[in-house]
Amino acid sequence: MRIGGQRRSDNFQDRGRGAGGGGGGGGMLFALISRLGFRGMILAAIVLGAVYFFMPGLRAPLMGALGLGGGEVQSAGSVCETAAEACDFSRAVLGSTEDVWRTQFSQSRMPRYGAQPGAYQDPTLVVFSGGVATEGCGSASSDVGPFYCPADRRLYIDPAFYQVMESRLRAPGDFAQAYVIAHEVGHHVQNLIGANQIQVQGENRNQTSVRMELQADCLAGVWGHTAQADLAIDETDLREALTAAHAIGDDTLGQSNERNFTHGSSAQRMNWFRRGFDSGDSRQCDTFAVQDYRAL
Ligand SMILES: [Zn+2]
Numbered sequence: 545m546r547i548g549g550q551r552r553s554d555n556f557q558d559r560g561r562g563a564g565g566g567g568g569g570g571g572m573l574f575a576l577i578s579r580l581g582f583r584g585m586i587l588a589a590i591v592l593g594a595v596y597f598f599m600p601g602l603r604a605p606l607m608g609a610l611g612l613g614g615g616e617v618q619s620a621g622s623v624c625e626t627a628a629e630a631c632d633f634s635r636a637v638l639g640s641t642e643d644v645w646r647t648q649f650s651q652s653r654m655p656r657y658g659a660q661p662g663a664y665q666d667p668t669l670v671v672f673s674g675g676v677a678t679e680g681c682g683s684a685s686s687d688v689g690p691f692y693c694p695a696d697r698r699l700y701i702d703p704a705f706y707q708v709m710e711s712r713l714r715a716p717g718d719f720a721q722a723y724v725i726a727h728e729v730g731h732h733v734q735n736l737i738g739a740n741q742i743q744v745q746g747e748n749r750n751q752t753s754v755r756m757e758l759q760a761d762c763l764a765g766v767w768g769h770t771a772q773a774d775l776a777i778d779e780t781d782l783r784e785a786l787t788a789a790h791a792i793g794d795d796t797l798g799q800s801n802e803r804n805f806t807h808g809s810s811a812q813r814m815n816w817f818r819r820g821f822d823s824g825d826s827r828q829c830d831t832f833a834v835q836d837y838r839a840l
Pocket of ligand 1: 727728731757760
């Protein structure tokens with residue numbers, strides 16, 4: 545793919561490095577446990593307990609440092625200073641999704657869930673490092689991966705995730721990264737068309753989640769299809785996206801019990817991305833219209 549001629553979106557925020565809150569807290573707690581041993585842990589628990597009850601001013605930073613939530617993430621510095629290329633790339637892909645979805649919405653080429661969604665409204669992409677305090681979804685650590693917060697209509701991405709994709713998930717390539725952004729934008733699209741309000745009769749939360757995630761994959765595919773000419777998306781790019789979709793399937797990530805799936809299997813994720821990419825039609829992405837869950 546080539547992003548040279550693509551407009552960069554200004555719906556972009558650099559929050560810098562976040563500390564405290566969920567940011568790296570789990571790792572810190574783990575390091576503490578492994579370093580102190582059992583007796584040390586008891587002692588630490590007494591000390592921390594005392595701090596918690598007698599020094600309320602220190603509660604938030606304490607809970608934050610332990611990764612127990614409730615703590616506020618303090619951000620400083622700039623992500624884009626050190627990850628300039630990733631930031632520029634993210635802005636270009638975001639700009640392309642805006643172009644695509646504005647047109648798709650204005651042509652009413654969207655699945656219908658109740659009321660007509662009206663014009664597309666741009667989401668904001670927030671880049672952060674380590675941890676971030678969101679406006680609508682509490683504090684989050686990079687460990688949770690990129691995510692979309694419907695309450696504040698922002699996408700949150702730590703560019704370090706692109707490294708994780710390349711080395712740990714073995715899903716390298718610029719278009720694999722673009723797919724991740726487009727997938728999160730897909731969740732924003734779902735928010736606008738009301739897909740996240742749907743409750744399928746007789747299905748549980750995990751099953752609804754799988755339908756949502758597969759639809760977001762398909763919508764990412766629709767974006768890829770529509771942006772194909774402008775961004776010179778080729779066969780290699782498509783393979784990168786499919787490799788990424790495969791890598792983040794619940795089964796490939798180690799979940800053997802299908803009932804615990806929240807995102808769908810590797811095969812399902814590839815299929816639904818492909819469906820959007822081949823058709824370029826969001827109405828083909830209506831995972832909620834598939835009656836039998838097992839037929840997804
Ligand atoms: Zn998702």
